Amino acid sequence: MENTKQLKTWLDDLGLDHPLVIAGPCSAETEAQVLAIAHELKDSDVSYFRAGIWKPRTRPGNFEGVGALGLKWLQKVKEETGMKTATEVANAAHVKLALEHDIDLLWIGARSTVSPFIVQEIADALEGTDKIVLVKNPVNPDLALWLGGVERLYAANIKNLGVIHRGFSTYEKTKYRNIPEWQIAIELQNKFPDLPLICDPSHITGNRDLIFDVSQTALDLNFNGLMVETHTTPDEAWSDAAQQVTPDKLKQIMEDLRIRKVTDTETDFRVTIGNLRAQINIVDSQLIETLGRRMKIADEIGALKKEKNVAVLQSKRWNEILGNMILEGEERGLSEEFVLKMFKAIHQESINHQEKIIKKS
Numbered sequence: 001m002e003n004t005k006q007l008k009t010w011l012d013d014l015g016l017d018h019p020l021v022i023a024g025p026c027s028a029e030t031e032a033q034v035l036a037i038a039h040e041l042k043d044s045d046v047s048y049f050r051a052g053i054w055k056p057r058t059r060p061g062n063f064e065g066v067g068a069l070g071l072k073w074l075q076k077v078k079e080e081t082g083m084k085t086a087t088e089v090a091n092a093a094h095v096k097l098a099l100e101h102d103i104d105l106l107w108i109g110a111r112s113t114v115s116p117f118i119v120q121e122i123a124d125a126l127e128g129t130d131k132i133v134l135v136k137n138p139v140n141p142d143l144a145l146w147l148g149g150v151e152r153l154y155a156a157n158i159k160n161l162g163v164i165h166r167g168f169s170t171y172e173k174t175k176y177r178n179i180p181e182w183q184i185a186i187e188l189q190n191k192f193p194d195l196p197l198i199c200d201p202s203h204i205t206g207n208r209d210l211i212f213d214v215s216q217t218a219l220d221l222n223f224n225g226l227m228v229e230t231h232t233t234p235d236e237a238w239s240d241a242a243q244q245v246t247p248d249k250l251k252q253i254m255e256d257l258r259i260r261k262v263t264d265t266e267t268d269f270r271v272t273i274g275n276l277r278a279q280i281n282i283v284d285s286q287l288i289e290t291l292g293r294r295m296k297i298a299d300e301i302g303a304l305k306k307e308k309n310v311a312v313l314q315s316k317r318w319n320e321i322l323g324n325m326i327l328e329g330e331e332r333g334l335s336e337e338f339v340l341k342m343f344k345a346i347h348q349e350s351i352n353h354q355e356k357i358i359k360k361s
């Protein structure tokens with residue numbers, strides 16, 4: 001799949017002067033609940049009303065969605081409010097039912113994107129559709145797998161496409177339910193700058209108090225829109241209660257978000273940013289030069305270890321370095337997370353260098 005401006009035709013055609021907003025409950029629970037939320041969202045920035053009909057749950061025994069019955073409620077939403085409708089599909093049977101009920105936008109969930117078999121089944125069932133199809137990132141941070149999902153749809157002659165960033169599963173305890181790993185979304189934009197990119201702050205945060213902050217970061221990174229779970233009584237929601245916001249709260253969030261321009265054409269801005277970028281270029285070159293010098297020293301250590309038959313990995317020394325660098329980093333305003341990531345990468349490169357030398361016959 002090549003990047004082309006046509007990838008964002010469906011979004012441009014909406015003619016919005018604000019980011020695209022897809023909102024609605026995590027799950028459709030009852031007809032009254034769905035319609036109450038929809039009516040409260042009617043006069044807002046929301047273009048697409050979402051509701052989960054079939055809910056993939058991590059463990060059995062939780063509410064698994066109302067099933068096809070909910071599609072009729074979504075049709076009612078469209079009739080009564082004029083909002084377009086959106087739901088998740090996870091197999092060919094879901095696709096058939098969603099199309100029969102004229103759902104306007106379908107998304108493939110994170111647990112489906114991980115399986116090329118499922119994505120292919122959905123792509124085949126949707127072949128040639130002019131509905132909008134969005135692919136959520138797979139639960140694991142794998143850009144190729146994510147793009148592979150989009151490519152399977154594209155190959156099935158589905159051209160109104162986009163992606164949803166919902167964060168990535170992690171074993172570590174963090175303040176997020178699914179860590180954002182923003183660098184993956186940045187890489188995706190580098191490859192496909194015209195593929196519409198939507199952020200799902202609800203699943204990234206798992207916590208309604210963090211939704212504004214994550215949404216603002218997404219807009220700062222040029223995301224095209226947001227998908228936000230919304231419920232009139234969030235605490236009573238049958239699924240994902242902690243991450244849903246009320247329609248009023250969503251309206252407030254949309255009002256408070258700062259929408260950034262891609263750039264500014266004023267001379268002042270261009271001159272100042274030009275100077276600062278020149279400084280960054282110099283520092284970047286120095287970084288590379290310094291790292292190159294560090295690896296040359298590692299090569300010498302590698303040669304010495306080879307001569308004396310000493311192991312490459314020296315955990316005690318390595319831990320000393322890490323501890324010192326975290327402290328120094330702190331003094332320079334660098335987060336522990338960043339220092340750890342950077343030094344782990346440097347250590348790995350140093351080991352690779354030494355391995356090359358020690359294995360040379």
Ligand SMILES: C=C(O[C@@H]1C=C(C(=O)O)C=C[C@H]1O)C(=O)O
Pocket residue numbers: 298301312313314315317318321346347350351354
């Ligand atoms: C360079 C060495 O080898 C390895 C690499 C290290 C580094 O790059 O700083 C530190 C400890 C070792 O695991 C060393 O033993 O000092």
